[in-house]
Each structure stands twice: as structure tokens, then as C-alpha cells.
Amino acid sequence: xxxxxxxxxxxxxxxxxxxxxxxxxxxxxxxxxxxxxxxxxxxxxxxxxxxxxxxxxxxxxxxxxxxxxxxxxxxxxxxxxxxxxxxxxxxxxxxxxxxxxxxxxxxxxxxxxxxxxxxxxxxxxxxxxxxxxxxxxxxxxxxxxxxxxxxxxxxxxxxxxxxxxxxxxxxxxxxxxxxxxxxxxxxxxxxxxxxxxxxxxxxxxxxxxxxxxxxxxxxxxxxxxxxxxxxxxxxxxxxxxxxxxxxxxxxxxxxxxxxxxxxxxxxxxxxxxxxxxxxxxxxxxxxxxxxxxxxxxxxxxxxxxxxxxxxxxxxxxxxxx
Amino acid sequence: xxxxxxxxxxxxxxxxxxxxxxxxxxxxxxxxxxxxxxxxxxxxxxxxxxxxxxxxxxxxxxxxxxxxxxxxxxxxxxxxxxxxxxxxxxxxxxxxxxxxxxxxxxxxxxx
Numbered sequence: 001x002x003x004x005x006x007x008x009x010x011x012x013x014x015x016x017x018x019x020x021x022x023x024x025x026x027x028x029x030x031x032x033x034x035x036x037x038x039x040x041x042x043x044x045x046x047x048x049x050x051x052x053x054x055x056x057x058x059x060x061x062x063x064x065x066x067x068x069x070x071x072x073x074x075x076x077x078x079x080x081x082x083x084x085x086x087x088x089x090x091x092x093x094x095x096x097x098x099x100x101x102x103x104x105x106x107x108x109x110x111x112x113x114x115x116x117x118x119x120x121x122x123x124x125x126x127x128x129x130x131x132x133x134x135x136x137x138x139x140x141x142x143x144x145x146x147x148x149x150x151x152x153x154x155x156x157x158x159x160x161x162x163x164x165x166x167x168x169x170x171x172x173x174x175x176x177x178x179x180x181x182x183x184x185x186x187x188x189x190x191x192x193x194x195x196x197x198x199x200x201x202x203x204x205x206x207x208x209x210x211x212x213x214x215x216x217x218x219x220x221x222x223x224x225x226x227x228x229x230x231x232x233x234x235x236x237x238x239x240x241x242x243x244x245x246x247x248x249x250x251x252x253x254x255x256x257x258x259x260x261x262x263x264x265x266x267x268x269x270x271x272x273x274x275x276x277x278x279x280x281x282x283x284x285x286x287x288x289x290x291x292x293x294x295x296x297x298x299x300x301x302x303x304x305x306x307x308x309x310x311x312x313x314x315x316x317x318x319x320x321x
Numbered sequence: 322x323x324x325x326x327x328x329x330x331x332x333x334x335x336x337x338x339x340x341x342x343x344x345x346x347x348x349x350x351x352x353x354x355x356x357x358x359x360x361x362x363x364x365x366x367x368x369x370x371x372x373x374x375x376x377x378x379x380x381x382x383x384x385x386x387x388x389x390x391x392x393x394x395x396x397x398x399x400x401x402x403x404x405x406x407x408x409x410x411x412x413x414x415x416x417x418x419x420x421x422x423x424x425x426x427x428x429x430x431x432x
Contacts, residue, residue: 030349034349
């Protein structure tokens with residue numbers, strides 16, 4: 001039955017999303033379902049039943065009049081859309097998740113960087129720069145890796161019904177681990193100051209633990225926390241991106257899977273423009289501030305603050321960037 | 322084997338559907354099954370043909386649709402013939418008799 005459903009959905013994918021079209025699709029599906037069920041109950045093998053149902057479906061041209069549209073061939077505007085195959089969708093998710101991990105690791109390394117001057121005095125400064133450069137390198141590499149998918153933003157694309165279903169299921173299944181990683185990440189950021197506080201209480205101001213271990217641990221914990229926060233959204237944003245490809249005016253844009261993930265419409269264009277450069281700006285500020293003041297022990301605070309601010313903005317505009 | 326050309330039968334899909342609805346209200350698949358059985362498997366109506374006939378006839382007021390749960394609990398759209406549908410059916414019957422008479426005059430069984 002899944003095959004029949006996919007067949008029908010692909011026939012209808014490019015049609016405008018009107019009540020007439022929806023009604024016709026439901027009615028035709030119902031008829032096909034009845035026929036399929038009966039063929040199966042007569043003892044026909046699955047494949048044969050599917051074949052019969054599809055061969056007796058007819059052609060969409062006949063429906064043009066009932067659907068209140070001039071022509072159903074191609075559906076001019078939409079036939080321009082590039083169909084993303086199921087395999088491409090999977091590859092995209094894989095690449096996007098990996099790049100996000102790389103970015104996470106890069107940011108983590110940058111956050112780790114002040115540890116070196118803290119632990120090792122002279123050579124530490126050199127290591128700091130090496131570490132930052134590796135971190136930045138990872139971020140750049142991640143962006144280059146993703147450049148092959150630029151066409152998703154530049155060209156009109158769409159996904160078919162079965163891919164949408166697949167992505168939606170994967171998205172739902174990923175919810176738990178996403179929330180878990182995010183929560184743990186935030187907790188890490190919050191508890192990062194605990195070692196410092198404890199060692200402050202336990203040891204004198206000149207003690208090894210007070211000056212070195214406490215601050216160093218702070219960066220380690222924050223770094224891991226930020227990595228978790230960034231990685232938590234890795235797959236989810238890829239899923240959301242794929243589900244947002246289908247044109248809203250078409251049947252394909254109205255798949256249950258697509259609709260369920262669609263954010264309510266808000267006047268978010270301006271906000272989205274600002275937010276598109278948000279993280280880059282934050283990174284710039286962080287690097288400039290850090291290198292000018294060399295207060296690496298304080299400047300990291302920009303990351304958790306930026307994350308919180310981002311969260312507030314998101315909920316204010318009720319949208320995703 | 323000779324198959325019915327869809328051009329020829331097109332004008333009479335409505336007649337077949339209305340004939341079945343004269344007995345009792347029915348739904349998509351049941352109607353297509355009955356057409357198939359009554360034609361002794363010689364004519365299988367396509368789903369799209371059936372659906373476009375339904376919407377066209379509903380627009381012309383020959384049938385009315387309503388949804389009802391079938392025996393297995395599935396929600397289906399049922400179609401019911403109207404008075405004007407019955408009139409239309411009778412007209413079509415007369416039209417067919419005439420058509421048959423005319424065309425018959427030009428048919429030769431031999432080669």
C-alpha cells in the first residue's frame with residue numbers, strides 16, 4: 001500500500017494545494033485502497049496487486065476539469081524544482097551533521113585555548129595560537145564541506161512523499177537525543193564554575209589547584225558543554241531544512257510531515273537577515289575582544305551569553321534560523 | 322483482443338454510473354466493481370475517469386455526495402442519484418437507442 005500511496009503522492013506533488021485537489025487525492029486514494037485490499041484478500045501477491053491498481057489508475061489529465069485547473073502537465077512553476085532523491089537527502093543529513101560536529105569541535109578548541117597559558121607559562125602562549133588556528137581551521141573546513149549543498153539555498157528544490165515521511169520520522173526519533181544533549185550541554189556550562197568555587201574555598205590563593213586546575217577545568221567543562229549544545233541541533237536542523245524545501249503552494253508543501261514541522265508564519269524576514277550573520281558576528285567579537293584585552297579567562301563568557309540571547313530571539317520571533 | 326476505446330465509451334460512463342446508483346447509493350470502488358461485473362470484465366473504468374464523472378455530475382446536479390462510515394469503519398464518500406439525475410439517465414438511454422440504431426445501419430459483420 002505504501003507504494004500506491006507514494007505513486008499517488010508523486011502524481012499530485014506538483015499540483016496547487018487547493019481544496020479540490022486535496023479532495024480528489026483523498027477520494028482516489030480511498031478507491032485505490034479499496035481495490036488493493038480486495039485484490040489482496042483474493043489472494044493476489046502484493047506486487048501484482050500494486051501493479052493492477054496502478055495500471056488501472058488512469059491519467060491525471062482527465063482530472064484537470066474537476067480540479068479546477070487548466071492543465072496538470074508538469075505544473076509549470078513547480079516542474080522547475082529540482083527533486084532531491086532519497087539518497088541525496090540522506091547524504092545531506094550525514095554531511096550537515098558532520099559539519100556541525102566539526103564546527104562544534106572547532107569552537108570547543110577555541111574555548112580550550114586559554115588553558116595552555118594557564119598551565120604552561122611561556123610555551124603556553126604559542127600553543128594557544130596553534131590551538132585557535134586549528135579550531136578556526138576546523139570551522140572553515142566544515143563550511144567548505146557544506147558548500148556542495150549550497151544549491152539547496154540557491155535553487156528551488158523539493159523532496160518526494162516517501163523522503164518527507166522518512167525525514168519526519170527520523171526527526172521525531174532524534175528529538176530525545178537532541179533534548180538530552182542540549183540539556184547536558186547547558187548543565188555543563190552552568191556547573192563549569194563549580195570547581196573554581198570549590199578550590200577557592202579549599203585552597204589558599206597561591207595553591208596549584210586554586211590558580212591552575214580550577215580555571216583550566218572551567219574551560220574544559222564549558223568547551224564540552226558548548227560542543228554538546230552545538231552538536232545537539234546538528235541533525236535536527238538538517239531535517240528541518242529538508243522538510244522546508246517543498247513549495248508551500250503545492251500539494252507537496254502540504255504533506256503531513258512537512259506541515260507538522262512548519263513554523264507559524266511571522267514577519268521574520270528582517271530578523272532572519274540579522275540572525276544569519278549572528279554567529280559570525282559573535283565569533284568576531286569574541287576574537288577581537290580576546291586578542292585586544294587578552295582576558296581569555298573572561299571572554300569565553302560571550303559564548304553562553306550569545307547562546308542564551310539566541311534562544312530568547314528565537315522564541316520571540318518564533319522561528320528557526 | 323479488441324479493447325473498448327475510451328473515446329467511444331466516454332459519453333456513456335455517466336449512464337453506467339447512474340444505472341448503478343438507481344438501485345442504491347454507492348461509493349467509488351463499489352461502483353467500479355459493479356461496472357466491471359456487469360460488463361462481464363470487458364470494461365474496467367479507471368479511477369480518474371470515475372472521479373471526474375462524479376465531480377462533473379455533482380456539479381450538474383445529477384448526483385449528491387455525502388460521507389458515511391462503511392461496515393469496516395472506513396469513512397467513504399457515497400453518491401446518491403437525484404431526480405434530475407434520473408431524468409438525465411432516461412434521456413441518455415433514449416440517446417443510446419437512437420445512436421445504436423444509426424450506427425447499426427453501417428455495421429457489417431463480414432469482411
